[in-house]
Amino acid sequence: MKTWFQQHINAARLAIRRLAATPLNTLLAVLAIGIALALPAGGQMLLANAQQILGQGATQQTTKRATPRVQISLYLNVDAERGSAESLATTLGKNPAIKSVEFIDRETTLQRMRQTAGLKEVIDALPNNPFPDALVITPNDESAEALESLAAELRSLPKIDHVQLDSAWIRRLDALLKVGRTFVALLAMLLGIGLIAITFNIIRLQVMTMRAEIEVSQLLGATDGYIRRPFLYFGSMLGILGGLLAWSLVLAATATLSRPISTLGELYGTPLVLTSLGQQDVLVLLAAAAGLGWVGAALSLRQHLRAPTNG
Numbered sequence: 001m002k003t004w005f006q007q008h009i010n011a012a013r014l015a016i017r018r019l020a021a022t023p024l025n026t027l028l029a030v031l032a033i034g035i036a037l038a039l040p041a042g043g044q045m046l047l048a049n050a051q052q053i054l055g056q057g058a059t060q061q062t063t064k065r066a067t068p069r070v071q072i073s074l075y076l077n078v079d080a081e082r083g084s085a086e087s088l089a090t091t092l093g094k095n096p097a098i099k100s101v102e103f104i105d106r107e108t109t110l111q112r113m114r115q116t117a118g119l120k121e122v123i124d125a126l127p128n129n130p131f132p133d134a135l136v137i138t139p140n141d142e143s144a145e146a147l148e149s150l151a152a153e154l155r156s157l158p159k160i161d162h163v164q165l166d167s168a169w170i171r172r173l174d175a176l177l178k179v180g181r182t183f184v185a186l187l188a189m190l191l192g193i194g195l196i197a198i199t200f201n202i203i204r205l206q207v208m209t210m211r212a213e214i215e216v217s218q219l220l221g222a223t224d225g226y227i228r229r230p231f232l233y234f235g236s237m238l239g240i241l242g243g244l245l246a247w248s249l250v251l252a253a254t255a256t257l258s259r260p261i262s263t264l265g266e267l268y269g270t271p272l273v274l275t276s277l278g279q280q281d282v283l284v285l286l287a288a289a290a291g292l293g294w295v296g297a298a299l300s301l302r303q304h305l306r307a308p309t310n311g
Contacts, residue, residue, distance in 0.1 A: 007226070007229065008229065008233075011229035011230045011232075011233050012230075012233045012237075014230040015230045015231075015233035015234040015237055018206070018230065018234055019234065019237060019238075026238070026241075029198060029199075029202055029238055029242075030238065030241045030242050031245070032198055032242075033195050033198060033199075033238060033239060033241070033242025033243075033245070033246075033289070033293075034241075034243075034244075034246045034248075034249060035245075035246075035249070036191040036194050036195055036198075036246075037191065037195065037242055037243055037245075037285065037289055038245070038246040038250055039187055040184050040187045040188035041246050041277060041281075041285055042249070042250050042253055043180070043183070043184035043187060043188075044184055044277070044281065045250055045253075045254065045275075045276060045277050045281075046180075047177065047180050047181060048275070048277075048278075048281075049274055049275060050177060050180070051177065052275070070138075070139065070142040070147065071136055071137060071138055072136075072137040072139065072147070072150065072151055072154065072163060072164065073134060073135070073136055073137070073163070073164040074134060074136075074137060074154055074160055074162075074163055075132050075134050075160070075161050075162040075163075075164070076088075076132045076133045076134065076135070076159050076160060076161060077132065077159050077160075077161045078130070078132045078161070080133060080159045082105060082133060084159055085103060085133040085135065085159075086103060088135065088157070088159070089101045089135055092135065092137065092154075096140070097139060097140055097141065097146070097153075098137055098138070098139060098140065098150070099138045099139060099140045100137075100138045101135055101136070101137055101138075102135065102136040102138075103133070103134075103135055104133070104134045104135070104136060106129050106131045106132055106134075107129070109131040109134065110131055113131070137154070143174065144171045144174050147165060151163050151165045192288070192292050195239065195242070195289070195292045195293065195296065196292055196295055196296035197296065198238075198296065199235045199239070199292070199293045199295075199296025199300070200296040200297075200299055200300040201300070202234075202235075202238070203234070203235060203296065203297045203300035203301060203304075204300045204303075204304050206231065206234070207231070207300070207301070207304045207305055208304070214227055214305070228298075228301050231297050231300075231301055232294055232297050232298060232301075234297060235293035235294050235296050235297025235298075236290040236291075236294045236297070237290075237293070238293045239290045239291070239292055239294070240286055240289055240290045240293070242289055243285050243286040243288070243289030243290070244286070246285060246289070247277065247282055247285060247286075250276060250277055251277075254274055254275070254276040257274055258273075261273075261274045
């Protein structure tokens with residue numbers, strides 16, 4: 001086992017020396033891989049922020065998020081007593097599908113409407129308060145299907161005059177997010193193939209350059225695993241370096257866009273905070289980059305390593 005580990009350590013060291021031996025070629029390869037990985041990584045970052053801003057996937061986000069956009073408003077019957085409304089709010093607060101319940105009494109609604117420009121005279125002219133007590137429900141699951149199910153359940157409650165849920169725009173946003181996820185997945189697949197192709201070609205050139213050395217090693221009894229191992233590490237290291245560059249590019253893009261996004265939120269009266277890739281996303285990015293680099297190297301070795309000896 002100790003010998004096995006030592007062989008892998010030696011192969012990794014040799015791969016590092018090969019990377020350092022051609023710094024310009026290494027730099028160009030890392031740039032190509034980094035830019036290719038930055039596009040889907042940036043797309044994933046934008047989708048995550050869109051979900052955060054739109055209130056989608058709240059249970060999956062650990063960063064600070066804006067006030068949820070998706071709420072259900074319950075308007076009680078005008079003749080419903082305040083005690084009944086408060087009791088209903090307490091009952092709904094225990095529902096596992098509901099995150100929070102805000103009770104807005106009719107007097108509060110009246111005062112808010114009176115403060116609205118152009119409505120004060122109209123409100124003062126009314127003989128009595130026409131507004132009902134209301135409950136504002138914030139659901140736990142904000143997917144379109146869950147919201148429709150919860151709204152149907154709320155409509156069946158007694159003393160409820162109207163349940164307001166604008167589900168059409170929720171479906172549209174949900175559909176747009178699905179399109180975005182599909183696009184990012186396709187982009188990641190295509191650029192992943194490109195990463196494999198880049199590594200494939202680099203390893204092919206290395207094998208051609210080192211053909212004589214490889215054949216001598218084979219004559220001296222070197223196993224295929226011994227010969228292949230440094231090339232595989234080389235491909236994985238290229239991928240990891242490209243992944244680190246992609247992460248840096250996404251961080252730079254986040255820093256550049258943060259201020260304009262925040263300004264846009266201020267114009268709409270909503271705090272918008274642009275967050276970069278999370279720790280788990282970065283680990284997935286680096287692992288995928290290393291894996292794709294390894295695959296590209298393995299495919300190239302399979303095709304080119306023994307080509308001359310088989311002819």
